[in-house]
Amino acid sequence: MVDWISLAVPFAYLGVLIGSLATFSHLYRARKAAKAASLAPWFGPHLGRNIYLSLLHMEPAEGKPKVPDSVLKAALMRRAVEDIHRLVEVRNAKQALQSLLQKGSVGDDLWQRFQRAEKEIEAELRDVVQEANAFSPGWGQTIFQSASEIAQNQLLQQRVAELQAQASSEKEWWDKKRATIQADFMKELDAGSQTKNSDDDAVLVEAGGPAATGAPQQQQQQQRPKSRGKKKK
Known part of the structure; x- marks a missing residue:
C-alpha cells in the first residue's frame, strides 16, 4: 500500500518552494520596474x-480655420531635428558609458536610465516615420x-557663433595686454633716460668739465689783473 502521506510531504515542500520563488x-520585477520608473529621465x-x-490635436475654434498641413509638416520636421540631436547624443x-560601467565608475541606475532613453528614442523615431507617411x-x-542636414547646419552655426564670441573676448584680452605692455615699455624708457642723464653728469664731473672747474677758473681770472698791475709799478 502506497504511503500517500510520505509522498505528500515532498510535493508540498516543492509547491511551497515554487510558490515562494x-x-x-514577481515582487522583484515589480520593485525593479517601480525603481526604473522613478529614475530621472x-x-x-x-x-x-x-x-x-x-x-x-488643436480643435478649430469658431471662425478660425484648421491648422494648415504646411504648419504641421514644419512642426514635424522640427520634431525630427530634435530627435536627430538626441540620437547623436545617445550614440x-x-x-x-559602457566602459565606465565595466570599471565600476557608474552605478546601475545610470545605465538603466540610458537604456530607457534608448528605447524612448527608438519609439520616437518610429512614431515620426508613421506621422510623415500619413x-x-x-x-x-x-x-x-533632411532633418540630419538641418541639425548639422545648426551645429555649424552654433560653432561659428562660439568662435566669434571667443574671438571677441580674445581681442579684448589682447588689447588690454598690449596696453599693459606699452605702459611698461614707456616706464622702462623713462627710467633709462633718467639713468643716462645721471651717468652723463657723473662723467663730466670726473673729466673736469665746467661743472667741476667753474670755481677755480673764476678765481684765476680775478687774480690775473692784480699780478699785471704789480709788474707796471
Whole structure:
C-alpha cells in the first residue's frame, strides 16, 4: 500500500518552494520596474514633439480655420531635428558609458536610465516615420535625412557663433595686454633716460668739465689783473 502521506510531504515542500520563488520573482520585477520608473529621465521635455502634438490635436475654434498641413509638416520636421540631436547624443555616450560601467565608475541606475532613453528614442523615431507617411507616402524614408542636414547646419552655426564670441573676448584680452605692455615699455624708457642723464653728469664731473672747474677758473681770472698791475709799478 502506497504511503500517500510520505509522498505528500515532498510535493508540498516543492509547491511551497515554487510558490515562494514565483512570489519573490514577481515582487522583484515589480520593485525593479517601480525603481526604473522613478529614475530621472535621461533627456528633458521634448519641446518639438509637444508643439507638434498640440498643433495636431488643436480643435478649430469658431471662425478660425484648421491648422494648415504646411504648419504641421514644419512642426514635424522640427520634431525630427530634435530627435536627430538626441540620437547623436545617445550614440556618442553609449560606448563611454559602457566602459565606465565595466570599471565600476557608474552605478546601475545610470545605465538603466540610458537604456530607457534608448528605447524612448527608438519609439520616437518610429512614431515620426508613421506621422510623415500619413502626410505623404514615402516621406518617412527621407524626413530624417533632411532633418540630419538641418541639425548639422545648426551645429555649424552654433560653432561659428562660439568662435566669434571667443574671438571677441580674445581681442579684448589682447588689447588690454598690449596696453599693459606699452605702459611698461614707456616706464622702462623713462627710467633709462633718467639713468643716462645721471651717468652723463657723473662723467663730466670726473673729466673736469665746467661743472667741476667753474670755481677755480673764476678765481684765476680775478687774480690775473692784480699780478699785471704789480709788474707796471
